[in-house]
Amino acid sequence: MDFQENFLHTIWKYQYFDKKNLQTTTGQNLEINKIGFHNFHEGPDFLEAQIQLGTMQYHGNIEIHRKSSDWISHGHSDDENYNAVMLHVVFEHDRPILRSDGTEIPTLELKGRIFLEVIRNYERLSESKDEILCGSRLQETPEIIRYSMLEKSLVERLELKSDQILYIMGNTKNDWEETAYRWLFRCFGFKTNAETMFNLAKSIPYKILKKQGDKAQVIEAILFGQAGLLPVNGHDAYSHFLVSEYGFYQKKYGLKPALSFQDWKFMGVRPGNFPYRRIAQLAKILAANSSLFSVVLDCSKEIAQFRKMFDVNVDVYWQHHIKPGIISKNKLASNLSKNTFDLLIINFISPLWYSYGKFMNEVHWKEKGFELLQDLNSENNFISRKFEKIGWHVHNAFDSQGMLGLYHNYCREKRCMDCKIGQNLLKPPKVGLLV
Structure with missing residues (x-):
C-alpha cells in the first residue's frame, strides 16, 4: 500500500484501527487513554497523550512514522525534543528504536489493524482523476463539515494576510x-x-x-x-x-x-x-x-x-x-468597476480590520472582517467555478475566499489528509475488516 505519513496521522487522530488486545512490538499490553493534541509545528506529532503500558500510566508525546527506521532517517535520534516520546506508532516495525540513553521506545505496529474500508476509501480518494480529488464524493460529506473546513481555510488566508500587514507595521x-x-x-x-x-x-x-x-x-x-x-x-x-x-x-x-x-x-x-x-x-x-x-x-x-x-x-x-x-x-x-470595488473591500478592508483586531487584541474587529465578507457578493473566478461545478454553491465572499484558500493550500497540493472533508471521507463503517 502506498500512502503518505499524514494518512497515519489521521488513522491515529480518529482511531481508525482495531484497539482490541493492543500490544507493543515487545509484547507489553497497551491501552490508549488520550490520543494527545495534533502538533503542526516542530517536534513530536501528538503532544500530551496518555497511555498505559502494563500496569504503568504514562503521560507524554507520540511520534508517527510509516516505518520504525524513519525515526533515524528523519534525524530524531540527534534531537532532544524527541527524548520525551513515550510511544512510537508505525505502520511497519522494521527495527527497534533507542533513546539517547539507550532505552528502547515502545512501538505500536498498525499493520493488520487498520480497517479495510478506511484503506479502500483512501485509495478511492488518492486515485481519483478529478482535479478536486473529493469532487465526485463531496455530497457524502455533511454540510457542517464542509462549512467548518471552509471557515478554517478562510482563517488561514486572513492569518497569512495579517502576517504580511503586521510585518509592514514593524517596518x-x-x-x-x-x-x-x-x-x-x-x-x-x-x-x-x-x-x-x-x-x-x-x-x-x-x-x-x-x-x-x-x-x-x-x-x-x-x-x-x-x-x-x-x-x-x-x-x-x-x-x-x-x-x-x-x-x-x-x-x-x-x-x-x-x-x-x-x-x-x-x-x-x-x-x-x-x-x-x-x-x-x-x-x-x-x-x-x-x-x-x-x-x-x-x-x-x-x-x-x-x-x-x-x-x-x-x-x-x-x-x-x-x-x-x-x-x-x-x-x-x-x-x-463594481468588481474592482468588491475586490478592494475583500483584499484591503477585511484584512486590515482582522489585523487591527489581532494587533490590539480586540476580537470584535476580527469578527467584523468575517461579517464583512458574508455581506459581499461572491467572486466569480476559475476556482469558485470549479467548486460550483462539483455542487458546492458559492453564496458570498466568505465562501469564495474560503474556497481560494482551500483550493490553493489543500486541493492543489493533494493534502486531503489535512482536510476535514478528506478525513471524513476516510471514515469507516462501525464494523470493518482489518488490513
Missing part, C-alpha cells in the same frame, strides 16, 4: 496610516503588479502625499515620477505638466525614482487596468481621503461608506488616454 514603526497606505497600493496592483505597486508606496512616504491635500494631479505627478512612468518626451500639455511637477517636488523632497518602466507588467493587462490608470485612481483616492486608516475604521458601520471612500472619478484625460500622450481607441470608464 513602519507601528504607523497604521503608513501601513494602510502601503497595503492599499499592494491591493491596487492586484495580482499582476502587486509587488511593484507596494515598492512604489515604499518609495514615497504617505506623509509627503498627505501634504498635497486634495491636489490629485500633483499626487499623480509625484507617483508617476517615482514609478518611472513619466513620458521621456512629452507629447501633450498634460505630459509636460507631469514632468514639470515631478521635477519641482523631486527637488523639494529630495526624491529618487525607485522604479523603471521595465518593472511594470503590461502583458495580458487590459488598457483599463494599466498601471498608469491605477496610479491615477490611487491619486484621486488619496486626495479625497485625508487619513486612510481612520477612514477604514470609520467605515465599520455599513458597506455604503466604503463605496464613498473609493467613489472617485479620474480626470477626463484618463478617460481618453491609456498612458501620457497615447490616446485610447475607446473611451475608458471614469470610475472603479
Whole structure:
C-alpha cells in the first residue's frame, strides 16, 4: 500500500484501527487513554497523550512514522525534543528504536489493524482523476463539515494576510496610516503588479502625499515620477505638466525614482487596468481621503461608506488616454468597476480590520472582517467555478475566499489528509475488516 505519513496521522487522530488486545512490538499490553493534541509545528506529532503500558500510566508525546527506521532517517535520534516520546506508532516495525540513553521506545505496529474500508476509501480518494480529488464524493460529506473546513481555510488566508500587514507595521514603526497606505497600493496592483505597486508606496512616504491635500494631479505627478512612468518626451500639455511637477517636488523632497518602466507588467493587462490608470485612481483616492486608516475604521458601520471612500472619478484625460500622450481607441470608464470595488473591500478592508483586531487584541474587529465578507457578493473566478461545478454553491465572499484558500493550500497540493472533508471521507463503517 502506498500512502503518505499524514494518512497515519489521521488513522491515529480518529482511531481508525482495531484497539482490541493492543500490544507493543515487545509484547507489553497497551491501552490508549488520550490520543494527545495534533502538533503542526516542530517536534513530536501528538503532544500530551496518555497511555498505559502494563500496569504503568504514562503521560507524554507520540511520534508517527510509516516505518520504525524513519525515526533515524528523519534525524530524531540527534534531537532532544524527541527524548520525551513515550510511544512510537508505525505502520511497519522494521527495527527497534533507542533513546539517547539507550532505552528502547515502545512501538505500536498498525499493520493488520487498520480497517479495510478506511484503506479502500483512501485509495478511492488518492486515485481519483478529478482535479478536486473529493469532487465526485463531496455530497457524502455533511454540510457542517464542509462549512467548518471552509471557515478554517478562510482563517488561514486572513492569518497569512495579517502576517504580511503586521510585518509592514514593524517596518513602519507601528504607523497604521503608513501601513494602510502601503497595503492599499499592494491591493491596487492586484495580482499582476502587486509587488511593484507596494515598492512604489515604499518609495514615497504617505506623509509627503498627505501634504498635497486634495491636489490629485500633483499626487499623480509625484507617483508617476517615482514609478518611472513619466513620458521621456512629452507629447501633450498634460505630459509636460507631469514632468514639470515631478521635477519641482523631486527637488523639494529630495526624491529618487525607485522604479523603471521595465518593472511594470503590461502583458495580458487590459488598457483599463494599466498601471498608469491605477496610479491615477490611487491619486484621486488619496486626495479625497485625508487619513486612510481612520477612514477604514470609520467605515465599520455599513458597506455604503466604503463605496464613498473609493467613489472617485479620474480626470477626463484618463478617460481618453491609456498612458501620457497615447490616446485610447475607446473611451475608458471614469470610475472603479463594481468588481474592482468588491475586490478592494475583500483584499484591503477585511484584512486590515482582522489585523487591527489581532494587533490590539480586540476580537470584535476580527469578527467584523468575517461579517464583512458574508455581506459581499461572491467572486466569480476559475476556482469558485470549479467548486460550483462539483455542487458546492458559492453564496458570498466568505465562501469564495474560503474556497481560494482551500483550493490553493489543500486541493492543489493533494493534502486531503489535512482536510476535514478528506478525513471524513476516510471514515469507516462501525464494523470493518482489518488490513
